[in-house]
Amino acid sequence: MSTGRTPLFCDAALAERIERVEAQLIAKGSEAAHRRAAGPAGFVVPLAGGVASFAEEGSPLNKVAGLGFGGLPSTAALDDIERAFTACGAPVQVELAHLADPAIGALLTARGYRLTSFENVLGRALTNEHEQVPPPERPAVAIRPSGDDEFEPWLDVVAAGFAQPDTQGLPSHEEFPRDVIARAVRDLATAAGVVRYAAVLDGILVGGASLRLADGVAQFTGAATAPAYRRRGVQSALLSARLADAAAAGCDIAVITTQPGSKSQHNAQRRGFDLLYTRAVLVKQL
Incomplete structure:
Protein backbone atom coordinates (compact mmCIF):
# COMPACT_ATOMS: atom_id res chain seq x y z
CA MET A 1 0.00 0.00 0.00
CA VAL A 121 -18.75 -0.44 3.09
CA LEU A 122 -15.13 0.20 2.18
CA GLY A 123 -13.74 1.77 -0.97
CA ARG A 124 -10.52 2.49 -2.81
CA ALA A 125 -9.98 5.15 -5.46
CA LEU A 126 -8.60 3.76 -8.71
CA THR A 127 -7.91 6.97 -10.63
CA ASN A 128 -5.04 8.63 -8.75
CA GLU A 129 -1.61 7.99 -10.22
CA HIS A 130 0.01 7.89 -6.78
CA GLU A 131 -2.36 5.11 -5.69
CA GLN A 132 -1.03 2.22 -7.72
CA VAL A 133 -2.55 -1.19 -7.14
CA PRO A 134 -0.19 -3.10 -4.80
CA PRO A 135 1.22 -6.45 -5.87
CA PRO A 136 -0.04 -9.60 -4.15
CA GLU A 137 1.73 -10.44 -0.92
CA ARG A 138 1.95 -14.14 -1.72
CA PRO A 139 2.91 -14.68 -5.39
CA ALA A 140 2.66 -18.45 -4.80
CA VAL A 141 -1.13 -18.06 -4.86
CA ALA A 142 -2.09 -18.04 -8.54
CA ILE A 143 -5.21 -16.06 -9.50
CA ARG A 144 -6.87 -16.60 -12.86
CA PRO A 145 -10.26 -16.10 -14.48
CA SER A 146 -12.64 -18.96 -13.78
CA GLY A 147 -14.50 -20.18 -16.84
CA ASP A 148 -17.75 -22.04 -17.27
CA ASP A 149 -15.92 -25.35 -17.48
CA GLU A 150 -15.10 -25.17 -13.76
CA PHE A 151 -18.21 -23.40 -12.56
CA GLU A 152 -19.34 -26.20 -10.26
CA PRO A 153 -15.94 -26.64 -8.52
CA TRP A 154 -15.72 -22.84 -8.21
CA LEU A 155 -19.20 -22.69 -6.70
CA ASP A 156 -18.40 -25.53 -4.32
CA VAL A 157 -15.29 -23.88 -2.86
CA VAL A 158 -16.97 -20.46 -2.59
CA ALA A 159 -20.10 -21.87 -0.91
CA ALA A 160 -17.96 -23.91 1.49
CA GLY A 161 -15.98 -20.83 2.44
CA PHE A 162 -19.05 -18.66 2.99
CA ALA A 163 -20.75 -21.42 5.01
CA GLN A 164 -17.84 -21.39 7.48
CA PRO A 165 -17.15 -17.67 8.00
CA ASP A 166 -14.09 -16.36 9.77
CA THR A 167 -14.81 -15.81 13.46
CA GLN A 168 -12.71 -12.65 13.84
CA GLY A 169 -14.75 -9.51 14.49
CA LEU A 170 -18.44 -9.06 15.14
CA PRO A 171 -20.51 -12.08 14.09
CA SER A 172 -23.15 -11.67 11.41
CA HIS A 173 -26.72 -11.40 12.65
CA GLU A 174 -27.76 -14.13 10.22
CA GLU A 175 -26.48 -17.53 9.11
CA PHE A 176 -27.37 -19.47 5.99
CA PRO A 177 -27.07 -23.20 5.18
CA ARG A 178 -24.55 -24.12 2.53
CA ASP A 179 -27.21 -25.07 -0.04
CA VAL A 180 -28.94 -21.70 0.35
CA ILE A 181 -25.62 -19.88 -0.07
CA ALA A 182 -24.80 -21.95 -3.14
CA ARG A 183 -28.11 -21.07 -4.81
CA ALA A 184 -27.68 -17.33 -4.11
CA VAL A 185 -24.07 -17.35 -5.36
CA ARG A 186 -25.15 -19.25 -8.47
CA ASP A 187 -27.92 -16.73 -9.19
CA LEU A 188 -25.59 -13.76 -8.77
CA ALA A 189 -22.83 -15.37 -10.80
CA THR A 190 -25.05 -16.28 -13.73
CA ALA A 191 -27.31 -13.24 -13.91
CA ALA A 192 -25.55 -10.18 -12.53
CA GLY A 193 -22.76 -9.94 -15.09
CA VAL A 194 -19.95 -10.77 -12.69
CA VAL A 195 -16.46 -11.95 -13.55
CA ARG A 196 -15.32 -15.02 -11.60
CA TYR A 197 -11.82 -15.64 -10.26
CA ALA A 198 -10.16 -18.82 -9.06
CA ALA A 199 -7.35 -18.99 -6.50
CA VAL A 200 -4.97 -21.93 -6.96
CA LEU A 201 -2.30 -23.02 -4.50
CA ASP A 202 -0.02 -25.96 -5.28
CA GLY A 203 -2.36 -26.95 -8.09
CA ILE A 204 -5.45 -27.02 -5.83
CA LEU A 205 -8.50 -24.75 -6.20
CA VAL A 206 -8.54 -23.16 -2.74
CA GLY A 207 -10.69 -20.07 -3.16
CA GLY A 208 -12.84 -18.00 -5.46
CA ALA A 209 -14.13 -14.49 -5.89
CA SER A 210 -16.24 -12.36 -8.19
CA LEU A 211 -16.30 -8.80 -9.53
CA ARG A 212 -19.07 -6.70 -11.05
CA LEU A 213 -18.48 -3.45 -12.96
CA ALA A 214 -21.32 -0.90 -13.09
CA ASP A 215 -21.50 2.89 -13.31
CA GLY A 216 -17.76 3.25 -12.72
CA VAL A 217 -17.99 1.15 -9.56
CA ALA A 218 -16.11 -2.12 -9.21
CA GLN A 219 -18.16 -4.20 -6.81
CA PHE A 220 -16.20 -6.92 -5.08
CA THR A 221 -19.19 -9.22 -4.91
CA GLY A 222 -17.77 -11.89 -2.66
CA ALA A 223 -14.63 -13.89 -1.99
CA ALA A 224 -14.14 -17.06 -0.02
CA THR A 225 -11.28 -19.38 0.91
CA ALA A 226 -11.59 -23.05 1.77
CA PRO A 227 -11.19 -23.23 5.57
CA ALA A 228 -8.13 -25.51 5.36
CA TYR A 229 -6.24 -22.92 3.28
CA ARG A 230 -6.88 -19.75 5.24
CA ARG A 231 -4.06 -17.46 6.45
CA ARG A 232 -2.01 -18.22 3.33
CA GLY A 233 -2.57 -14.99 1.41
CA VAL A 234 -5.47 -16.17 -0.72
CA GLN A 235 -7.75 -13.22 0.07
CA SER A 236 -4.97 -10.68 -0.50
CA ALA A 237 -4.17 -12.23 -3.87
CA LEU A 238 -7.84 -12.18 -4.91
CA LEU A 239 -8.09 -8.53 -3.86
CA SER A 240 -5.02 -7.54 -5.87
CA ALA A 241 -6.16 -9.30 -9.03
CA ARG A 242 -9.58 -7.68 -8.95
CA LEU A 243 -8.12 -4.24 -8.20
CA ALA A 244 -5.86 -4.49 -11.22
CA ASP A 245 -8.72 -5.56 -13.49
CA ALA A 246 -11.06 -2.87 -12.14
CA ALA A 247 -8.47 -0.16 -12.76
CA ALA A 248 -7.79 -1.49 -16.27
CA ALA A 249 -11.54 -1.42 -17.00
CA GLY A 250 -11.68 2.30 -16.19
CA CYS A 251 -13.59 2.16 -12.91
CA ASP A 252 -12.88 5.08 -10.59
CA ILE A 253 -13.69 3.25 -7.36
CA ALA A 254 -13.64 -0.28 -5.97
CA VAL A 255 -15.99 -1.18 -3.12
CA ILE A 256 -16.30 -4.10 -0.74
CA THR A 257 -18.76 -4.89 2.07
CA THR A 258 -17.57 -6.54 5.28
CA GLN A 259 -18.61 -7.33 8.81
CA PRO A 260 -17.27 -4.72 11.26
CA GLY A 261 -13.89 -5.65 12.68
CA SER A 262 -13.63 -8.78 10.55
CA LYS A 263 -10.58 -10.35 8.92
CA SER A 264 -12.08 -9.33 5.58
CA GLN A 265 -12.12 -5.68 6.66
CA HIS A 266 -8.54 -6.01 7.93
CA ASN A 267 -7.40 -7.46 4.60
CA ALA A 268 -9.17 -4.74 2.62
CA GLN A 269 -7.70 -1.91 4.66
CA ARG A 270 -4.22 -3.38 4.30
CA ARG A 271 -4.76 -3.27 0.53
CA GLY A 272 -5.65 0.42 0.53
CA PHE A 273 -9.41 0.44 1.13
CA ASP A 274 -10.92 3.08 3.42
CA LEU A 275 -14.06 2.84 5.51
CA LEU A 276 -16.64 4.89 3.59
CA TYR A 277 -19.85 4.36 5.55
CA THR A 278 -21.79 1.89 7.62
CA ARG A 279 -25.13 0.29 6.86
CA ALA A 280 -27.55 -0.21 9.73
CA VAL A 281 -29.55 -3.43 9.43
CA LEU A 282 -33.14 -2.79 10.56
CA VAL A 283 -35.60 -5.65 10.81
CA LYS A 284 -39.35 -5.78 11.31
CA GLN A 285 -40.88 -9.10 12.29
CA LEU A 286 -44.33 -9.37 10.75
Whole structure:
Protein backbone atom coordinates (compact mmCIF):
# COMPACT_ATOMS: atom_id res chain seq x y z
CA MET A 1 0.00 0.00 0.00
CA SER A 2 1.31 3.44 -0.85
CA THR A 3 2.56 5.65 1.94
CA GLY A 4 1.33 9.21 2.35
CA ARG A 5 -1.99 8.29 0.75
CA THR A 6 -4.99 10.57 1.29
CA PRO A 7 -7.96 8.51 2.57
CA LEU A 8 -10.91 8.36 0.22
CA PHE A 9 -13.72 10.73 1.24
CA CYS A 10 -17.29 9.58 0.72
CA ASP A 11 -20.05 12.15 0.38
CA ALA A 12 -23.76 11.52 -0.09
CA ALA A 13 -23.42 11.53 -3.89
CA LEU A 14 -20.82 8.75 -3.88
CA ALA A 15 -22.80 6.75 -1.34
CA GLU A 16 -25.90 7.09 -3.54
CA ARG A 17 -23.97 5.72 -6.54
CA ILE A 18 -22.65 2.76 -4.55
CA GLU A 19 -26.08 2.00 -3.08
CA ARG A 20 -27.68 2.22 -6.52
CA VAL A 21 -25.39 -0.42 -8.01
CA GLU A 22 -25.89 -2.56 -4.89
CA ALA A 23 -29.66 -2.42 -5.41
CA GLN A 24 -29.13 -3.41 -9.07
CA LEU A 25 -27.05 -6.40 -7.98
CA ILE A 26 -29.68 -7.61 -5.51
CA ALA A 27 -32.44 -7.18 -8.09
CA LYS A 28 -30.59 -9.16 -10.76
CA GLY A 29 -29.80 -12.00 -8.37
CA SER A 30 -33.38 -12.12 -7.13
CA GLU A 31 -34.80 -12.17 -10.64
CA ALA A 32 -32.50 -15.09 -11.47
CA ALA A 33 -33.83 -16.97 -8.44
CA HIS A 34 -37.39 -16.41 -9.65
CA ARG A 35 -36.54 -17.91 -13.04
CA ARG A 36 -34.84 -20.91 -11.43
CA ALA A 37 -37.19 -21.73 -8.57
CA ALA A 38 -40.35 -23.72 -9.05
CA GLY A 39 -41.96 -22.49 -5.82
CA PRO A 40 -44.14 -19.43 -5.17
CA ALA A 41 -43.05 -16.35 -7.08
CA GLY A 42 -40.95 -13.77 -5.31
CA PHE A 43 -40.76 -10.08 -6.12
CA VAL A 44 -38.47 -7.20 -7.00
CA VAL A 45 -40.12 -3.83 -6.35
CA PRO A 46 -38.54 -0.36 -6.72
CA LEU A 47 -38.79 1.61 -3.48
CA ALA A 48 -37.73 5.26 -3.06
CA GLY A 49 -34.52 4.90 -5.04
CA GLY A 50 -33.80 1.40 -3.76
CA VAL A 51 -35.32 -2.03 -4.22
CA ALA A 52 -37.31 -4.50 -2.15
CA SER A 53 -36.41 -8.08 -3.02
CA PHE A 54 -37.67 -11.52 -2.10
CA ALA A 55 -35.73 -14.18 -4.00
CA GLU A 56 -36.84 -17.40 -2.31
CA GLU A 57 -37.32 -18.79 1.19
CA GLY A 58 -34.31 -18.17 3.42
CA SER A 59 -32.25 -16.34 0.78
CA PRO A 60 -29.67 -13.67 1.69
CA LEU A 61 -31.18 -11.66 -1.18
CA ASN A 62 -34.42 -11.12 0.79
CA LYS A 63 -34.00 -7.49 1.80
CA VAL A 64 -34.56 -3.83 1.04
CA ALA A 65 -31.37 -2.33 -0.40
CA GLY A 66 -30.33 1.10 -1.64
CA LEU A 67 -33.00 2.96 0.31
CA GLY A 68 -32.40 6.52 1.45
CA PHE A 69 -31.35 8.55 -1.60
CA GLY A 70 -34.61 8.86 -3.54
CA GLY A 71 -36.85 10.58 -1.02
CA LEU A 72 -38.98 9.17 1.76
CA PRO A 73 -40.98 6.06 0.88
CA SER A 74 -44.68 6.68 1.24
CA THR A 75 -46.76 5.02 3.91
CA ALA A 76 -48.71 3.22 1.19
CA ALA A 77 -45.52 1.91 -0.45
CA LEU A 78 -44.18 0.61 2.87
CA ASP A 79 -47.55 -0.98 3.64
CA ASP A 80 -47.43 -2.80 0.29
CA ILE A 81 -43.85 -4.01 0.81
CA GLU A 82 -44.56 -5.25 4.32
CA ARG A 83 -47.63 -7.14 3.11
CA ALA A 84 -45.56 -8.69 0.32
CA PHE A 85 -42.92 -9.97 2.76
CA THR A 86 -45.64 -11.21 5.11
CA ALA A 87 -47.24 -13.15 2.26
CA CYS A 88 -43.86 -14.85 1.73
CA GLY A 89 -43.51 -15.63 5.45
CA ALA A 90 -40.44 -13.43 5.88
CA PRO A 91 -39.51 -10.42 8.01
CA VAL A 92 -38.60 -7.15 6.34
CA GLN A 93 -34.87 -6.41 6.48
CA VAL A 94 -33.68 -2.94 5.48
CA GLU A 95 -30.00 -2.15 4.97
CA LEU A 96 -29.76 1.61 5.45
CA ALA A 97 -26.57 3.60 4.81
CA HIS A 98 -25.73 6.11 7.52
CA LEU A 99 -25.31 8.75 4.76
CA ALA A 100 -28.92 8.26 3.68
CA ASP A 101 -31.72 10.65 4.62
CA PRO A 102 -31.93 10.47 8.45
CA ALA A 103 -35.70 10.84 8.29
CA ILE A 104 -35.93 7.31 6.88
CA GLY A 105 -34.41 5.79 10.01
CA ALA A 106 -36.93 7.67 12.13
CA LEU A 107 -39.76 6.57 9.85
CA LEU A 108 -38.77 2.91 10.04
CA THR A 109 -38.26 2.79 13.79
CA ALA A 110 -41.65 4.44 14.26
CA ARG A 111 -43.11 1.54 12.25
CA GLY A 112 -41.55 -1.05 14.55
CA TYR A 113 -38.23 -1.78 12.83
CA ARG A 114 -35.45 -2.69 15.26
CA LEU A 115 -31.73 -2.19 14.84
CA THR A 116 -30.20 -5.66 14.50
CA SER A 117 -26.69 -5.29 13.13
CA PHE A 118 -24.25 -3.27 11.05
CA GLU A 119 -22.07 -3.83 8.00
CA ASN A 120 -19.25 -1.70 6.64
CA VAL A 121 -18.75 -0.44 3.09
CA LEU A 122 -15.13 0.20 2.18
CA GLY A 123 -13.74 1.77 -0.97
CA ARG A 124 -10.52 2.49 -2.81
CA ALA A 125 -9.98 5.15 -5.46
CA LEU A 126 -8.60 3.76 -8.71
CA THR A 127 -7.91 6.97 -10.63
CA ASN A 128 -5.04 8.63 -8.75
CA GLU A 129 -1.61 7.99 -10.22
CA HIS A 130 0.01 7.89 -6.78
CA GLU A 131 -2.36 5.11 -5.69
CA GLN A 132 -1.03 2.22 -7.72
CA VAL A 133 -2.55 -1.19 -7.14
CA PRO A 134 -0.19 -3.10 -4.80
CA PRO A 135 1.22 -6.45 -5.87
CA PRO A 136 -0.04 -9.60 -4.15
CA GLU A 137 1.73 -10.44 -0.92
CA ARG A 138 1.95 -14.14 -1.72
CA PRO A 139 2.91 -14.68 -5.39
CA ALA A 140 2.66 -18.45 -4.80
CA VAL A 141 -1.13 -18.06 -4.86
CA ALA A 142 -2.09 -18.04 -8.54
CA ILE A 143 -5.21 -16.06 -9.50
CA ARG A 144 -6.87 -16.60 -12.86
CA PRO A 145 -10.26 -16.10 -14.48
CA SER A 146 -12.64 -18.96 -13.78
CA GLY A 147 -14.50 -20.18 -16.84
CA ASP A 148 -17.75 -22.04 -17.27
CA ASP A 149 -15.92 -25.35 -17.48
CA GLU A 150 -15.10 -25.17 -13.76
CA PHE A 151 -18.21 -23.40 -12.56
CA GLU A 152 -19.34 -26.20 -10.26
CA PRO A 153 -15.94 -26.64 -8.52
CA TRP A 154 -15.72 -22.84 -8.21
CA LEU A 155 -19.20 -22.69 -6.70
CA ASP A 156 -18.40 -25.53 -4.32
CA VAL A 157 -15.29 -23.88 -2.86
CA VAL A 158 -16.97 -20.46 -2.59
CA ALA A 159 -20.10 -21.87 -0.91
CA ALA A 160 -17.96 -23.91 1.49
CA GLY A 161 -15.98 -20.83 2.44
CA PHE A 162 -19.05 -18.66 2.99
CA ALA A 163 -20.75 -21.42 5.01
CA GLN A 164 -17.84 -21.39 7.48
CA PRO A 165 -17.15 -17.67 8.00
CA ASP A 166 -14.09 -16.36 9.77
CA THR A 167 -14.81 -15.81 13.46
CA GLN A 168 -12.71 -12.65 13.84
CA GLY A 169 -14.75 -9.51 14.49
CA LEU A 170 -18.44 -9.06 15.14
CA PRO A 171 -20.51 -12.08 14.09
CA SER A 172 -23.15 -11.67 11.41
CA HIS A 173 -26.72 -11.40 12.65
CA GLU A 174 -27.76 -14.13 10.22
CA GLU A 175 -26.48 -17.53 9.11
CA PHE A 176 -27.37 -19.47 5.99
CA PRO A 177 -27.07 -23.20 5.18
CA ARG A 178 -24.55 -24.12 2.53
CA ASP A 179 -27.21 -25.07 -0.04
CA VAL A 180 -28.94 -21.70 0.35
CA ILE A 181 -25.62 -19.88 -0.07
CA ALA A 182 -24.80 -21.95 -3.14
CA ARG A 183 -28.11 -21.07 -4.81
CA ALA A 184 -27.68 -17.33 -4.11
CA VAL A 185 -24.07 -17.35 -5.36
CA ARG A 186 -25.15 -19.25 -8.47
CA ASP A 187 -27.92 -16.73 -9.19
CA LEU A 188 -25.59 -13.76 -8.77
CA ALA A 189 -22.83 -15.37 -10.80
CA THR A 190 -25.05 -16.28 -13.73
CA ALA A 191 -27.31 -13.24 -13.91
CA ALA A 192 -25.55 -10.18 -12.53
CA GLY A 193 -22.76 -9.94 -15.09
CA VAL A 194 -19.95 -10.77 -12.69
CA VAL A 195 -16.46 -11.95 -13.55
CA ARG A 196 -15.32 -15.02 -11.60
CA TYR A 197 -11.82 -15.64 -10.26
CA ALA A 198 -10.16 -18.82 -9.06
CA ALA A 199 -7.35 -18.99 -6.50
CA VAL A 200 -4.97 -21.93 -6.96
CA LEU A 201 -2.30 -23.02 -4.50
CA ASP A 202 -0.02 -25.96 -5.28
CA GLY A 203 -2.36 -26.95 -8.09
CA ILE A 204 -5.45 -27.02 -5.83
CA LEU A 205 -8.50 -24.75 -6.20
CA VAL A 206 -8.54 -23.16 -2.74
CA GLY A 207 -10.69 -20.07 -3.16
CA GLY A 208 -12.84 -18.00 -5.46
CA ALA A 209 -14.13 -14.49 -5.89
CA SER A 210 -16.24 -12.36 -8.19
CA LEU A 211 -16.30 -8.80 -9.53
CA ARG A 212 -19.07 -6.70 -11.05
CA LEU A 213 -18.48 -3.45 -12.96
CA ALA A 214 -21.32 -0.90 -13.09
CA ASP A 215 -21.50 2.89 -13.31
CA GLY A 216 -17.76 3.25 -12.72
CA VAL A 217 -17.99 1.15 -9.56
CA ALA A 218 -16.11 -2.12 -9.21
CA GLN A 219 -18.16 -4.20 -6.81
CA PHE A 220 -16.20 -6.92 -5.08
CA THR A 221 -19.19 -9.22 -4.91
CA GLY A 222 -17.77 -11.89 -2.66
CA ALA A 223 -14.63 -13.89 -1.99
CA ALA A 224 -14.14 -17.06 -0.02
CA THR A 225 -11.28 -19.38 0.91
CA ALA A 226 -11.59 -23.05 1.77
CA PRO A 227 -11.19 -23.23 5.57
CA ALA A 228 -8.13 -25.51 5.36
CA TYR A 229 -6.24 -22.92 3.28
CA ARG A 230 -6.88 -19.75 5.24
CA ARG A 231 -4.06 -17.46 6.45
CA ARG A 232 -2.01 -18.22 3.33
CA GLY A 233 -2.57 -14.99 1.41
CA VAL A 234 -5.47 -16.17 -0.72
CA GLN A 235 -7.75 -13.22 0.07
CA SER A 236 -4.97 -10.68 -0.50
CA ALA A 237 -4.17 -12.23 -3.87
CA LEU A 238 -7.84 -12.18 -4.91
CA LEU A 239 -8.09 -8.53 -3.86
CA SER A 240 -5.02 -7.54 -5.87
CA ALA A 241 -6.16 -9.30 -9.03
CA ARG A 242 -9.58 -7.68 -8.95
CA LEU A 243 -8.12 -4.24 -8.20
CA ALA A 244 -5.86 -4.49 -11.22
CA ASP A 245 -8.72 -5.56 -13.49
CA ALA A 246 -11.06 -2.87 -12.14
CA ALA A 247 -8.47 -0.16 -12.76
CA ALA A 248 -7.79 -1.49 -16.27
CA ALA A 249 -11.54 -1.42 -17.00
CA GLY A 250 -11.68 2.30 -16.19
CA CYS A 251 -13.59 2.16 -12.91
CA ASP A 252 -12.88 5.08 -10.59
CA ILE A 253 -13.69 3.25 -7.36
CA ALA A 254 -13.64 -0.28 -5.97
CA VAL A 255 -15.99 -1.18 -3.12
CA ILE A 256 -16.30 -4.10 -0.74
CA THR A 257 -18.76 -4.89 2.07
CA THR A 258 -17.57 -6.54 5.28
CA GLN A 259 -18.61 -7.33 8.81
CA PRO A 260 -17.27 -4.72 11.26
CA GLY A 261 -13.89 -5.65 12.68
CA SER A 262 -13.63 -8.78 10.55
CA LYS A 263 -10.58 -10.35 8.92
CA SER A 264 -12.08 -9.33 5.58
CA GLN A 265 -12.12 -5.68 6.66
CA HIS A 266 -8.54 -6.01 7.93
CA ASN A 267 -7.40 -7.46 4.60
CA ALA A 268 -9.17 -4.74 2.62
CA GLN A 269 -7.70 -1.91 4.66
CA ARG A 270 -4.22 -3.38 4.30
CA ARG A 271 -4.76 -3.27 0.53
CA GLY A 272 -5.65 0.42 0.53
CA PHE A 273 -9.41 0.44 1.13
CA ASP A 274 -10.92 3.08 3.42
CA LEU A 275 -14.06 2.84 5.51
CA LEU A 276 -16.64 4.89 3.59
CA TYR A 277 -19.85 4.36 5.55
CA THR A 278 -21.79 1.89 7.62
CA ARG A 279 -25.13 0.29 6.86
CA ALA A 280 -27.55 -0.21 9.73
CA VAL A 281 -29.55 -3.43 9.43
CA LEU A 282 -33.14 -2.79 10.56
CA VAL A 283 -35.60 -5.65 10.81
CA LYS A 284 -39.35 -5.78 11.31
CA GLN A 285 -40.88 -9.10 12.29
CA LEU A 286 -44.33 -9.37 10.75
